[in-house]
Amino acid sequence: MSSSHAMNMSQDDRKKYDELEGLPYIQALYDDKRYENLLVESSKISPSKGLEKDFYYLVASSYYLVRKYQDSLNVLLKKSAFLKSHSDYSLLLSRNYFSLSQFKLCSDEINKVSLELIHGDDWKIFRTCNERSNNHSQLLSIFLKNKIQDQDFFIQRQIVLLENSLHSLGMEHRKMFLERCISVDAFLELNSVLEKFKIKDKTLLERAHQCHPNASEVTSLLVKQLFTEGKFHSIAYLFEVMNAENPEFTAHVAEFFKVAGRVQVAEYYFLQADEPRYMLARATNFLAQEKFSELVTFPFDKITISKNKDLSYALSFSAFKNGNNILAAQYLPDKKNANTKELALLDLIQKCKGLSWKCRP
Structure with a gap:
């Protein structure tokens, strides 16, 4: 029913209309922005069962629009059993209290309606009220x-x-x-x-x-995403912050750079993570570039070599490719295989993950 039709009804028709519904008449006043009239008329009407939430919402909203925030808030709280199912209830409640809080910073009142504010959709309003709360x-x-x-x-x-x-x-x-x-x-x-x-x-x-x-899992996922996006400066920042307390994170960073072929950067991060992993990364990178002489002459620590079978195999293979069979035999972890070079090389190939080598020298 149009608002003009509701306004032009006779008193008898209006009485019957109010008794039957009430809400359409109130809605018509609201649509015409006659909020003061709505508030007067609403006091004379009892909404039909099932229509209470929309009826009381229009009343509360009208109070709000004529700047009677406390009255609006009172309706919302008093009729909350009906109004909580209204889609805009929480937002209107939040806005009412936000309007009130601009004039009096009373944290106790904020706390009283805090649970309702929490369900509101307006983050700015909630945050402002929250900042003025003592809780x-x-x-x-x-x-x-x-x-x-x-x-x-x-x-x-x-x-x-x-x-x-x-x-x-x-x-x-x-x-x-x-x-x-x-x-x-x-x-x-x-x-x-x-x-x-x-x-x-x-x-x-x-x-x-x-x-x-699981900090390392979170870090790994984050670094992986940043790496995919090419945000290397962000990865460097994460490394700068986390390195001292999380060597595992540094190793993650090194692995990502290694996969991308940024060998020198990967070596740097492996060195920061821990010495043995750096040594193995260095050896693997030399192998990948077939820089056998550099690998053999690199000053690896003997203790590090003895504790890392993969590094030993890499050194043995490089020495063999460099024509130094004696050194190759010395580096082999299992001395019994010193004369079975082909088996040693096959084993080495299996140990060097991700590398593609010909099986025969």
């Missing part, structure tokens, strides 16, 4: 816990969440946040924050990894 961390934690399962919300808002909230959250919710980042492959957004915090907060990544049960 900041708890509200933020509950809000994140509720919203973290919402993938669309999470992807849109995670930069804001991480930037403004991670430092305020408890360990449980930090873990939840990082796990969610990985589960939705949200590396781009996470990387944006990491780069932003390069100047502001260089401990952010360390804190993030400390709160995750």
Whole structure:
């Protein structure tokens, strides 16, 4: 029914109309932006069963639009049994309290409606109210816990969440946040924050990894994504932050550079990770480039060689290719095979993962 038709009804028709429905008349007033009239008329009408949520929402919304925020809030809270099923209920509740909080910074009142604010869709409003609450961390934690399962919300808002909230959250919710980042492959957004915090907060990544049960897994996934995108400066930054506490991370970085053929960069990271892995990487890279003389003359530590069979095979093979059979025999881990060069070479080929060699010299 049109708003003009509702306005022009006779008193008798209007009475019957109100008794039957009520809501269409209130809706007509609302559509005509006659909010003051709506508030007066609504007090004379009892909405039909099943129409209460829309009826009371229009009343609360009208109070809000005429800047009677406390009255609007009272309707929302008093009629919450009906209104909670209304799609715009939480947002209107949040906006009412946001409007009130601009005039009086009363954290107790914010706490009273905090659980409702948490379910609101307006992040800016929630954040402003939350900052004025004396229960900041708890509200933020509950809000994140509720919203973290919402993938669309999470992807849109995670930069804001991480930037403004991670430092305020408890360990449980930090873990939840990082796990969610990985589960939705949200590396781009996470990387944006990491780069932003390069100047502001260089401990952010360390804190993030400390709160995750499997830091190396998270790091590996993140580095892999950054590597795919060619963001080597970001990888270097991650290395700079994490190297001292996480040699496994450094080894991950080295492996990615090695696969990409950036041999010298890979060697550098392997050296930072730990000496034995660096030595093996160095030997493997020499083999890949067929630089046998360089490999044989490289000053490998004897203890390192003795503890690393793959490195021993690489040195033995290089010495053999360099024409030094005696040195090749010395480097072979199993001296009984010193005279069976072909078997030694086949074994070496199997040990050097990812390399393609001819079996015969």
